[in-house]
Amino acid sequence: MRSESGSVVRVRWRAAVQWLGWEFAAVGRTAGSAVRRSGPERDAMVQSLKAAGAAIAAWALTGWWLEAPLALMAPWTAIALVMSTVYRSLYSGVQQFAIIMVGTLWASAAMAVTGNSTLGAMALTLPFMVLLGNYRRLGSQGIYGATTALFVITYGASTLNQVGHRLLETLIGAVVGVAVNAFILPPVHLRSVRDNLHALARGSGELLAMVAEGLREEEGLARAGGWHDRACRLGQTVQALADARQWTSESYRFNPGWRLRRGSPQPPAEIDAVWERVGAHLVAITRTLQNTAGADARLTSPSYAYLARWADLAENAAAVCNAEADLLEGAGPSQPLRDQRHAALERARIVHEELTTEFQREQGAAIAVGGELVVETQQLLRELADIN
Structure with missing residues (x-):
């Protein structure tokens, strides 16, 4: 029993050490990426250093x-106000100052009423302030x-x-x-927009x-x-693209430096809907293929020769997508x-x-x-043709 218990402990210890190794390696890759090239990692590093600098300046x-x-x-x-966009900083700053002012005034009044009793003031203040902090319009600033x-x-x-x-310090x-x-x-x-379109x-x-x-394989439908599943996961990237559009639009608002940091023009917003429909057709196509696979298939599979010929079409459609990805990149x-x-x-149209x-x-x-x-393939090709 003791030897078995010791073996379990050793296995868990090795797993913990391995997990720590992975985490340190991931941190190293992220830090290296932030230093070597622009991207989300460098953006996070810059915003973190700005937040630290703002705190030091405010303390000074x-x-x-x-x-x-x-x-x-x-x-x-x-x-707390060095946020991902200038607009969000301004908007959250107003929210935060308002809720902090309410918290300061309410707590001060509670202290006066209770004769500076800490416990009594907490009893009068915290239930109300915590409830108020959950008010939807205050967002993350309510706390x-x-x-x-x-x-x-x-x-x-x-x-x-x-x-x-207190109010002056907060302001x-x-x-x-x-x-x-x-x-x-x-x-x-x-x-972010270009990265998600590329993805x-x-x-x-x-x-x-x-x-x-x-x-093109005899038993290929088994996969x-x-x-x-992979086609369905493309929907997550579609949602990420929609979020990126919102962030990009918001980051221009009240931003004095956006003209200096515009970079290359953004792909038109209309292209987002095209890729969303491409993803929907891929889901439908793969669902059909899935329903023809296995012993309990719901649908009857076409012949191997027909599927192999359809594979030629899919290969050319893949070349269209990859060329577009190279253009975006x-x-x-x-x-x-x-x-x-x-x-x-x-070539895909001919097939x-x-x-x-x-x-x-x-x-x-x-x-x-x-x-x-x-x-489904006809509609897919029409969508790919609309990508200019």
Whole structure:
């Protein structure tokens, strides 16, 4: 029993050491990526350093220069307002100052009513402030009301002069945080839209290439469930693309530096809907293939020859998606990539025209499945043709 227990402990210890190794390696990769090239990692590093700088500046103003009695309020507020966009900093700054003002006034009044009793003031203040903090319109700033009230109560501030100091310290911290975010490398989210479009194009191309490869094998349909799962996961990237559009639009608002950091033009917003429909057709195609696989298949699979011919179409459609991904990535001169995309699309159309007659030669219920593949593929090719 002891030897078995010792073995379990050793296995768990090795697993914990291995997990720590993975975590340290991931941290190292992230840090290296932030230093070597621009991207989300570098953006996070810049925003973190800006938040730290804003907190130090707010402390210098209130604690060192003004000698405020509770200077902690200023850096605490400043560090929270260096956010992902200037607009969000301004909007959250107004929310935060309002809720902090309510928390300060309520807690000070509770201290006065209870004769500076810490326990009594908490009993009068915290239930209300925590409930108020859950008010939907206050968003993530609602919690600052309760925490500010705790600072005020534990510090024992109840006079008008002390309340005024708390509000002044908070206001200074808010101004410093917003100013640092707005005027020192103001964040502009430009890469996220292009990155997500690239992920959609590359993911669609890889999926179509995988399906094409599998359909040329005798037992390739056995992997159709995995193809369908991968097609469904493209929907997550579609949602990420929609979020990126919102962040990009928001990052321009009230941002004094966006003209200096615009970079390359953004792909038009209309393209998002095209890729969303491409993803929907891929889901439908892979669902059909999944339903023809296995001993308990719901649908009758077309012949191997027909599926192999459809694989030629999928391979060319994959080439269209991959060429678009290369264009978004800037992997080479644009005109050759556009010509490559156009040629692949034309080849896919030729195969599709042939399949529109070939599916009728299938036997029995397989005709319906072949026809469904033809219809979905026709719509898929139309969407890919709309990508300019």
